[in-house]
Amino acid sequence: MIIAERVRSAKLQHLLDVLSRMHFGKRSEKMAADQLALAFEDSDVAMGEVELIEQQSAEAVGAAPARKRAADAPRASLPAHLPRHEIEIAPEACACASCGGALHRIGEDRAERLDIVPAQYRVLVTVRPKMGCRSCGDGVAQALAPKHVVPGGLPSEALLADVLVKKYADHLPLYRQAQIMARQGVEIDRATLANWVGRAAGYLKPLVELQKQRLLASDRLFVDETTAKVLTPGTGKTRTGYLWAMVGDERPYGGSDPPAIVYTYMPGRGGMWAAKLLGDYRGILQVDGYEAYGQFGKANRPGGPSVLAYCWAHVRRGFFDAAKGDAAPIAQEALARIAALYEVERDIHGRASEERAAIRQARAAPVIDALQGWLEEKRRRMFSGSPTLKAINYALSHWAGLTRYLDDGRIDIDNNPVERSMRPIALQRKNALFAGHELGAENWAAIASLVETCKLSGINPNAYLADVLARIVLRGDGDPLDDLLPGNWVDTNAAAPAFETNRVAQAA
Numbered sequence: 001m002i003i004a005e006r007v008r009s010a011k012l013q014h015l016l017d018v019l020s021r022m023h024f025g026k027r028s029e030k031m032a033a034d035q036l037a038l039a040f041e042d043s044d045v046a047m048g049e050v051e052l053i054e055q056q057s058a059e060a061v062g063a064a065p066a067r068k069r070a071a072d073a074p075r076a077s078l079p080a081h082l083p084r085h086e087i088e089i090a091p092e093a094c095a096c097a098s099c100g101g102a103l104h105r106i107g108e109d110r111a112e113r114l115d116i117v118p119a120q121y122r123v124l125v126t127v128r129p130k131m132g133c134r135s136c137g138d139g140v141a142q143a144l145a146p147k148h149v150v151p152g153g154l155p156s157e158a159l160l161a162d163v164l165v166k167k168y169a170d171h172l173p174l175y176r177q178a179q180i181m182a183r184q185g186v187e188i189d190r191a192t193l194a195n196w197v198g199r200a201a202g203y204l205k206p207l208v209e210l211q212k213q214r215l216l217a218s219d220r221l222f223v224d225e226t227t228a229k230v231l232t233p234g235t236g237k238t239r240t241g242y243l244w245a246m247v248g249d250e251r252p253y254g255g256s257d258p259p260a261i262v263y264t265y266m267p268g269r270g271g272m273w274a275a276k277l278l279g280d281y282r283g284i285l286q287v288d289g290y291e292a293y294g295q296f297g298k299a300n301r302p303g304g305p306s307v308l309a310y311c312w313a314h315v316r317r318g319f320f321d322a323a324k325g326d327a328a329p330i331a332q333e334a335l336a337r338i339a340a341l342y343e344v345e346r347d348i349h350g351r352a353s354e355e356r357a358a359i360r361q362a363r364a365a366p367v368i369d370a371l372q373g374w375l376e377e378k379r380r381r382m383f384s385g386s387p388t389l390k391a392i393n394y395a396l397s398h399w400a401g402l403t404r405y406l407d408d409g410r411i412d413i414d415n416n417p418v419e420r421s422m423r424p425i426a427l428q429r430k431n432a433l434f435a436g437h438e439l440g441a442e443n444w445a446a447i448a449s450l451v452e453t454c455k456l457s458g459i460n461p462n463a464y465l466a467d468v469l470a471r472i473v474l475r476g477d478g479d480p481l482d483d484l485l486p487g488n489w490v491d492t493n494a495a496a497p498a499f500e501t502n503r504v505a506q507a508a
Helices: 002-024 033-060 157-168 174-182 191-215 271-278 293-299 312-322 329-348 354-380 387-397 399-406 416-421 423-432 438-457 460-473
Strands: 087-090 222-233 238-248 262-265 284-286 308-309 503-508
Touching: 002 191, 157 174, 157 191, 157 438, 157 460, 174 191, 191 238, 191 423, 191 438, 191 460, 222 271, 222 416, 222 423, 222 438, 238 271, 238 438, 262 284, 262 438, 271 293, 271 416, 284 293, 284 329, 293 308, 293 416, 308 387, 308 399, 312 387, 329 387, 354 399, 416 423, 423 438, 438 460
Parallel strands: 087 503, 222 284, 284 308
Antiparallel strands: 222 238, 238 262
């Protein structure tokens, strides 16, 4: 026990030293946020090993562990829909050790552990019998071959959905998926998988376009953009394109429309591309302070201006960066005042828009009025070039758009819903590095739109895509697709029979 405790203490100290250096050390020694998360993950792994050493030491001397470990803590119940495979362990003796009488069941102890059966590919064999007439010998009947996304090809729609989800939700490149298949003896090369993805994208793009039209007809949109590297044909070099994201989410003010995301690939980021994306949209635009969006708030805009609402998270970020040094009391004070605004938002999340606006006027408006005067007064006393002054100037130059949320409960305090939608794009970008061409980037945008919308709505994207691909191939060009949108989708496989519990007896 003493040795185990020393090992544990030594490992803990080492991890604390490493993590402290990552967070507080020189810039060259610091880690990015995702790398830091991996470091914390490894620290948990190390602690698991230390706990095992302590447990084994205690068992060796017949003592109980000093304190309860995470591995022994009460566990959450496992989902009811998972199949149960029961293993019954009966005692070796069937007679009482004291008197020799027959033993009978008086109770049982049950313990559940999460198990896995590795993914197993199967072959669907479709049989279409030919039926002939015995009387005339001429009449032959046979059912038509069902339609598939890849006609005459190997994949079922469920397999296509699995490939899409692994690539665009789990960020697993196709060559790695090919390696996984090969381990089960299924040899499918990367180019074939890519062809399947392209065919699926061709069927799914009309759905994404319909979802985009719905968003552009809504009262409020979150919009943002991020880089997407695209290979330039024939040069071996990449150029920087952009994935623009539009998010509709009425849940913060109790709206009824389901949440949705649409990504659109465009070669550039300037105002012309923003205008091409949004057209004559005149609702509420929740955006950051990027100048390309300023055109939508102009009074002389054809069709009238949009309502531009800016993002307090960007204001807070500027003061947060300025407050990293010790000598930044003004930035620290600004952060405290902004925190008071977010406290109001936590209290009104999910309430009706009218109620949200009324509470903001009562609680947030006085804070903002005082903040504006305080910022203007501090700005007059600061030296040019100061990070805090830069944050103050950003806030005051966007003040009208920042305070617009006080009067309209449909407007959020920040642009975070669309900022969160950029994280999966960043993960995909790290794994895939670049798209092979612009059409590849467009396919990426289309499939990611449906996958991320499913996530927003709590829908299993695998089940959704498998079902929708099987149904959409049966639709004609002019057939409606509304029922296949994630927000309207009803799983046609939901009524499938539940798994039966398997019971297996096992000797002690």
